[in-house]
């Protein structure tokens with residue numbers, strides 16, 4: 798098996814992430830690789846926001862506020878959990894789909910292209926020796942959070958990529974029985 802295919806077979810998300818995260822300089826080619834995603838009509842229906850350092854604390858406050866809008870009775874444990882979520886990795890990349898009207902490219906295709914770009918970024922990070930995990934949760938679909946991050950009305954958060962350096966061992970990787978999902982037609 799060649800090295801590239803082996804890399805793809807070994808790719809694994811990682812929830813326990815420590816410093817360091819990729820630097821801005823290291824991220825540049827990773828984003829460039831991400832943007833090689835297949836993209837009908839080359840709409841580039843994606844954009845990304847990097848959140849690191851103290852800005853993660855700020856984002857956590859926005860998560861807390863959004864929780865209180867969704868659920869004014871949220872207890873302090875739930876509030877702290879929301880506020881601490883961005884601290885789970887040294888770098889968060891907010892992946893955004895920017896949906897525009899196009900005669901040949903419906904919104905689903907634009908979301909898929911943005912999703913491919915997001916996965917491309919995760920792959921590029923792992924290929925560069927870093928680790929990460931794609932998360933969403935209620936915050937991703939919350940208008941208060943979207944407004945705080947400056948999303949326009951035609952934009953959606955498709956995920957938060959938590960990136961950093963793997964802490965601990967990788968868990969055993971499931972190897973799916975491909976023939977359960979693939980058939981000849």
Ligand SMILES: Cc1cc2nc3c(=O)[nH]c(=O)nc-3n(C[C@H](O)[C@H](O)[C@H](O)COP(=O)(O)O)c2cc1C
Nearest residue numbers: 808809810811812929930931932933934935955956
């Ligand atoms: C759109 C999307 C949203 C996800 N949201 C979450 C999430 O909120 N929390 C979580 O633990 N995993 C989430 N996942 C799954 C993880 O990113 C990861 O795929 C999963 O833990 C399995 O690990 P693996 O990628 O190594 O197989 C999400 C995946 C996708 C594609």
